[in-house]
Amino acid sequence: MSNKLARILITSGPTRQYLDPVRYITNASSGRMGAALAAAVLKLGHEVVIVSGPVAVEYPGAATVIPVLTTDEMLLAATETFKTCDGAIGAAAPCDYMPREIQTQKISKTGKPLTIELVETADVVATLGQSKRDGQWVVGFALETEDRHFRAIVKLERKHCDLMVSNGPAAIDAETNEVELLDSNGIVIEAIHGTKEHVADRLLAQIDDRLIHQSSKPKT
Template identity: 35%
Template sequence: MLNGLRIVLGVTGGIAAYKACALTSKLVQKGAEVKVIMTEGAQEFVTPLTFQALSRNPVYTDTFDEKDAKEIAHIDIADWADLFILAPTTANMIGKIANGIADDMLSTTILATEADVYIAPAMNVHMYAHPAVIRNMKTLESWGYKFVEPGEGYLACGYVGKGRLEEPETIVSVLEQDQAKQHVLAGKKVLISAGPTQEKIDPVRFFTNHSSGKMGFALAESAAQLGADVTLVTGPVTLDTPANVDRIDVVTAQEMHEHMMEHFPESDIVIKAAAVADYFPKNTYDHKMKKAEGTLTIEMDRTTDILKELGRAKTNQFLVGFAAETNSPLEFGKKKLVSKNLDAIIVNDIQAAGSGFRSDTNDVTYIHKDGKNKHLALATKKQIANQILEQIISDLKADAT
């Protein structure tokens, strides 16, 4: 899976830099083209000549050492890379990237690249557990950086614990597995809805709900990373569009219904994660309603049940719904699965700790139409999204046999 890939290996100043030599060799043996960038600290442990011999490419150490006058080296390498690996990665480099600091060749190039970046930390066990390092790693993870967690064992500093650079063979295996995953949904069209809808009362007021869109956006990001052609229909949210996702912004339930039905026939997998309004005001006003004495009654009409309409129109699509409940979630989720002709449903108790709207985490149960269910324990919404798609892919394979 690595054959022909253009990989930039960043080596920072830790004793584990010697392992980066073996990693370079193994990547080259797998058919990858490797270019190495070394920090000043890394050169205290291993010479650039070593990596030049192993990679058969020049080694970059200085931002201002422009080897070709026609190119700006750090921009050229950033654009050249299919993926980046930082191994070993010090706490210092993690902190730099997380705070947008670009003061050497490696940090400058990382900030300039749009390639996937893998970070393999290596440091003292107490450094790895420091709140600042944990915060910086979480920041990078939220931006889409991928981590190859360090192993546990005897460290060069004499401590025993987590902080040892993962073995080169394991790092290569992680890269190969991820590259394989990126093609799992190649050629598949995935349609996802996300976020809330807003139903207008007057120019300053509307009915809505607490949905942030985070779960739907995480699903769209994961599907795109698996190679799918993703269309995301979203209500009003403040989230950035995931890479390689075609985004359609809507406001009302009716608008979301129209776009979902438009794209549904050509879709292979459809996931309705949006929290769509069940009702909209029967009458709306072009001018702001003024306060009056007494109570106010607003008559409401029923919105179109988008998921039910999709279930009726379903031919070969794998249709997944969401059930955000506050009591008896599994019971109501199973009823919804049947009544709306779904292939699977994701059920969660929005009152459970760390779950539900606006949270960065979720705790859900995936239920397939054949009755099997799997609990996906509390994790980040991105991790839950990955697990949901793994279940969908598994079910699609089972249905095809």
């Protein structure tokens, strides 16, 4: 258990990128991993702020929740909140492509194919990673369908994360998860399998030990 109390930002859930007033691109992220992480943070006595896309899940009552819709909104709320936090856990699945143009009226069917150009949205976790001050830490999630381990290491480095949680698409909208936790050198320090609550408890134990305690120690 930590003696030092921390204020932790969790991003959670999906975001939406609208094509027109009705249709949007998203993913099935349920916010369950974020909710489980928030509960685990609170159990250790820390404070938690959740920046969440639209979800049906209920977050712990003791958590501060900032609702957002798009990736840009998540980025704005997360970077602003991070300034007052000791660390951040990026459990959200922000939509990482958005239409270059948003139609202001509902696109009518014409019988013909429709070509849309998508551009990348800003990377929320990478932006937090780049903006870290001394002692601040960032834990990322990498969801990949192939080359999971390799791609998690690439993301760890590119996003300046202190720990990276690698998981697969089976995690989405599921009750359970199966993850590998990588340290900042890309070494797997724990493999965790079970309910999202169990995974969250184990992740928080590692974060508490390696990041929250660590950042309060004098630099050597």
